[in-house]
Amino acid sequence: MTDTKQTKIQLKNRQRIMDAALEIFSTYGYRGSTIEQVAQAAEMSKSSVFYYFGSKTEIYVALLTKTIDGWLEPLKQLDENGDPSKEIWAYVERKLEMSRNNPKASRLFANEILHGAPNIMNILKGDLKPLLDEKCLVLKKWIEQGKLVNVSPHHLIFMIWAATQHYADFEVQVDALIEGCADRDACFNEAEATLRTIFLNGLLPR
Secondary structure, three states, X not given: OOOOOOOHHHHHHHHHHHHHHHHHHHHHOOOOOOHHHHHHHHOOOHHHHHHHXXXXXXXXXXHHHHHHHHHHHHHHOOOOOOOHXXXXXXXXXXXXXXXXXXXXXXXXXXXXXXXXXXXOHHHHHHHHHHHHHHHHHHHHHHHHOOOOOOXXXXXXXXXXXXXXXXXXXXXXXXXXHOOOOOOHHHHHHHHHHHXXXXXXXXXOOO
């Protein structure tokens, strides 16, 4: 469905389908999921799903695009005129909060990357890469000013992604290995305190 002037009901139904699809795709992966499963999860007919989306791939790409768009925002907020320690920690906090609030979207994205990113390579190179390069220049500037220790900006951001998204992508493993992690708030609060100590103590010049 390509009409940009959609009614509130149409927008609500599209979101209903995407919510159901996120549940299905994050559980079974793209190849293991079907339109029938999505329709059943959305409590809609298969024909109703096809009214809003032309194919399974279209739904899948829409979900991935929405996920990436959401992830770009915290990186955009990294302000070169701000205090480096506050800016970096704010970014880590925002990323960790996203893993806490929407682990299924993170797992969906991780699965796509593991399969070579066939559906979103244009987004990675077209939207994410320029933004990443821009923010790496900010980090490099702070390093040159002596405000941060000398580390690779790109690998620092990769480390932030790995450390924060781990709690979503490997949620089952975290729950199995840490006693008491069924208490999500307590688990994430402990993770946040640990990451704050590691990142800030490791990045700030002594």
